[in-house]
Amino acid sequence: MSVDISLKGQFSKRLLSWYDRQARPLPWRETRDPYKIWVSEVMLQQTQVRTVEAYYGRFIGRFPSVEALARATPDEVMKQWEGLGYCGRARHLHQAAREVVERFGDRLPDTLEDLISLPGIGRYTAGAILSIAFGKPEAVLDGNVIRVLSRIFHVTDDVRKSSTEKALWSLTDSLLPKRRIREYNQALMELGALVCRVRNPACSECPVSRMCEAKRLSIQRELPVKSPRKPVPHYQVTAGVIRRGDRLLITRRPPKGLLGGLWEFPGGKQEPGEKLEDCLKREIREELGINVEVGVHLTSVEHAYTHFRITLHAFECRYRGDRIRLIGADAYRWILPRELDRFALPAADHKIIALLKSRKYGGME
Ligand code: SF4
Numbered sequence: 001m002s003v004d005i006s007l008k009g010q011f012s013k014r015l016l017s018w019y020d021r022q023a024r025p026l027p028w029r030e031t032r033d034p035y036k037i038w039v040s041e042v043m044l045q046q047t048q049v050r051t052v053e054a055y056y057g058r059f060i061g062r063f064p065s066v067e068a069l070a071r072a073t074p075d076e077v078m079k080q081w082e083g084l085g086y087c088g089r090a091r092h093l094h095q096a097a098r099e100v101v102e103r104f105g106d107r108l109p110d111t112l113e114d115l116i117s118l119p120g121i122g123r124y125t126a127g128a129i130l131s132i133a134f135g136k137p138e139a140v141l142d143g144n145v146i147r148v149l150s151r152i153f154h155v156t157d158d159v160r161k162s163s164t165e166k167a168l169w170s171l172t173d174s175l176l177p178k179r180r181i182r183e184y185n186q187a188l189m190e191l192g193a194l195v196c197r198v199r200n201p202a203c204s205e206c207p208v209s210r211m212c213e214a215k216r217l218s219i220q221r222e223l224p225v226k227s228p229r230k231p232v233p234h235y236q237v238t239a240g241v242i243r244r245g246d247r248l249l250i251t252r253r254p255p256k257g258l259l260g261g262l263w264e265f266p267g268g269k270q271e272p273g274e275k276l277e278d279c280l281k282r283e284i285r286e287e288l289g290i291n292v293e294v295g296v297h298l299t300s301v302e303h304a305y306t307h308f309r310i311t312l313h314a315f316e317c318r319y320r321g322d323r324i325r326l327i328g329a330d331a332y333r334w335i336l337p338r339e340l341d342r343f344a345l346p347a348a349d350h351k352i353i354a355l356l357k358s359r360k361y362g363g364m365e
Helices: 005-022 034-044 049-062 066-071 074-081 088-104 112-116 123-133 143-152 162-175 181-194 276-288 337-342 347-358
Strands: 234-244 247-252 267-269 292-304 309-319 331-335
Touching: 005 162, 005 181, 034 049, 034 088, 034 123, 049 074, 066 088, 074 088, 112 123, 123 181, 143 162, 143 181, 234 276, 234 292, 234 347, 247 337, 267 276, 276 292, 276 309, 292 347, 309 347, 331 337
Parallel strands: 234 309
Antiparallel strands: 234 247, 234 267, 247 331, 292 309
């Protein structure tokens, strides 16, 4: 996939002039602060711009600098991130902020090597920070750019293969113009988001349509080629609403792993042949070293994560007074139902709480 030099000049010229007219006024486009651009890039991974807009301002308001984020507790960070999903991103962002303060004296580094040495920063995020914040000649390759390039340059190999990804990185690198890298990279991503859309590419509005092979061959919708993903597994999971007087027990998940650092009703995944009630008793014993009596089934909710789905079954449980030991959980609290809002919880637990509130269960409102 080599690019002819005259085509390269025309490509960036057309793209930039389109971007100058059409770029959306997004809050993170009003700054060159590397920290703020980093936060926006992390939030935008697998999340829609409209959703990120709501979170970005609040997050930056609460943690206006890398030092402020580094000083925060994991619970404070998780609370601000709650509802945005993929909370491993928040955990990495927080760890990386602490590393920046320790290793680079409060300023985000400005080299690819240093940036990708930080938790949660891969080549794409590093390229975006370096080009957008520092104006350095680094390329980007996200889902939008993959789609645009595959269509224009007629890339018919499976883009999920690492060899194709490597070739696309070389292609995007070779297309970088000499000037206005900051705007050029954003223009390329904006074209994918607004015009060269997944299902419905608006080729008649596209500034580079004359160079597009997929359009010439009328195969826009067939590109990029992606091998099918494996079927998504579906797990049955239990959660115990354990009561002691007017208080409820919540536990915090260990910092690493899925939903790390979030608070939840304790419980876990059903094993083959196990009854839901037995699963819940076993999980609570393994996590907290206590035996509970499992009572009525309260509700069941569905939730989809990136690589699997769950049905979460909530049961009321009676606490028998045993001493709690933190075996599989990181912390626990007995809280009043009205205090639930202060803790960052997974989306599936929020669904349970919403249902319990709608029934005014146990004084919840
Ligand atoms: S012409 Fe159509 S398919 Fe080609 S880059 Fe533009 S929008 Fe995408």
